Amino acid sequence: MNHSGFDPTCFDDALRQRHATAVAHVSARTQAQLRHRLAASTTAPRHVVRHRMAWVATTACAALFALVVGLQLRPQPTPVPSPATVLVDDSQGDANTAYASLDENPDLYLWLASSDAIALASE
Amino acid sequence: MTPLRQLPALALFATALFAANPAGAATTTATAMPAWEHLTPAQRDLLVAPIRERWNSSPDERARMYQHAQRWQQMTPEQRSRAHHGMHRWEHMAPQKREEMRALFQKMRAMTPEQRHALRDQWRAMTPEQRKAWIDANPPTPR
Numbered sequence: 729m730n731h732s733g734f735d736p737t738c739f740d741d742a743l744r745q746r747h748a749t750a751v752a753h754v755s756a757r758t759q760a761q762l763r764h765r766l767a768a769s770t771t772a773p774r775h776v777v778r779h780r781m782a783w784v785a786t787t788a789c790a791a792l793f794a795l796v797v798g799l800q801l802r803p804q805p806t807p808v809p810s811p812a813t814v815l816v817d818d819s820q821g822d823a824n825t826a827y828a829s830l831d832e833n834p835d836l837y838l839w840l841a842s843s844d845a846i847a848l849a850s851e
Numbered sequence: 852m853t854p855l856r857q858l859p860a861l862a863l864f865a866t867a868l869f870a871a872n873p874a875g876a877a878t879t880t881a882t883a884m885p886a887w888e889h890l891t892p893a894q895r896d897l898l899v900a901p902i903r904e905r906w907n908s909s910p911d912e913r914a915r916m917y918q919h920a921q922r923w924q925q926m927t928p929e930q931r932s933r934a935h936h937g938m939h940r941w942e943h944m945a946p947q948k949r950e951e952m953r954a955l956f957q958k959m960r961a962m963t964p965e966q967r968h969a970l971r972d973q974w975r976a977m978t979p980e981q982r983k984a985w986i987d988a989n990p991p992t993p994r
Contacts, residue, residue, distance in 0.1 A: 827905065828938055830916040834923050838930055839956050840937030844967060848955055849940070849948065851975055 951982065953991040 754762075829837075839845050887895070906913060926934060944952065955974070959967050977985065 827901070828942060829923060830902075830905075830919045832919070832938075832941065834919055834926065834934050835960070836953065836956050837934040837937035837941060838926070839960070840940050840952065841933040842937075844959065844971060845937070845952065845956070846940075847971060848974055849944070849952060 950991065951986060954986050954989050957991050958989050 840849070884890075890898070906916065909916075923931065923934075941949065941952075955970075959970060962970065974982065974985075
């Protein structure tokens with residue numbers, strides 16, 4: 729496929745030679761700038777890693793704090809009373825209330841909530 | 852690193868637990884027992900048992916108990932609420948104070964507002980001995 733006597737190997741060598749010549753003619757200042765940029769590009773990932781570690785640590789602390797607070801504020805699980813238990817407890821309270829409500833005149837209770845009665849009771 | 856990455860999710864889970872739990876507990880309490888209409892006959896019997904026992908053991912008080920129950924039923928919801936408040940006050944009164952309040956109630960219910968105001972001022976000025984003398988002179992009628 730080499731129709732015009734073109735040799736790719738010689739072409740590559742010629743390009744490399746020209747590149748070496750060009751590099752040799754780069755000024756010392758430019759080379760220093762290039763070295764600085766190279767150094768900066770190689771150290772950047774370390775900063776990124778450091779930032780990521782700091783973020784993870786901060787998030788972890790915040791999450792741990794939230795977890796501890798959440799667990800402490802969580803109401804203690806109380807056993808759900810069975811209907812029978814509720815009935816017995818409520819019936820005791822209802823019995824006292826029922827006795828009191830039927831023992832005395834309801835109008836007396838109504839009056840006891842009036843300002844007259846409150847003033848007299850506090851004397 | 853992996854456990855650390857799971858912490859935010861755990862925190863969200865804890866927050867969700869904290870937020871959901873009170874509501875869940877309230878729901879459990881509210882749904883623990885149904886309304887009266889949905890109670891079984893056995894449950895209703897259990898609840899009215901103290902009244903039944905009191906009714907059966909006190910024949911002389913049945914008429915009064917029934918009259919009081921009727922009065923409760925005649926009250927408006929607002930009056931009933933206030934009466935319950937008064938009943939709560941009654942439950943925390945000493946026997947001597949109850950006697951005084953019962954006598955004052957019976958005396959005052961037949962008075963005009965002006966007379967009630969005058970009695971209140973008079974009561975305020977009385978010594979304990981004078982109050983006792985007033986109670987003796989105006990004994991409350993039986994309940």
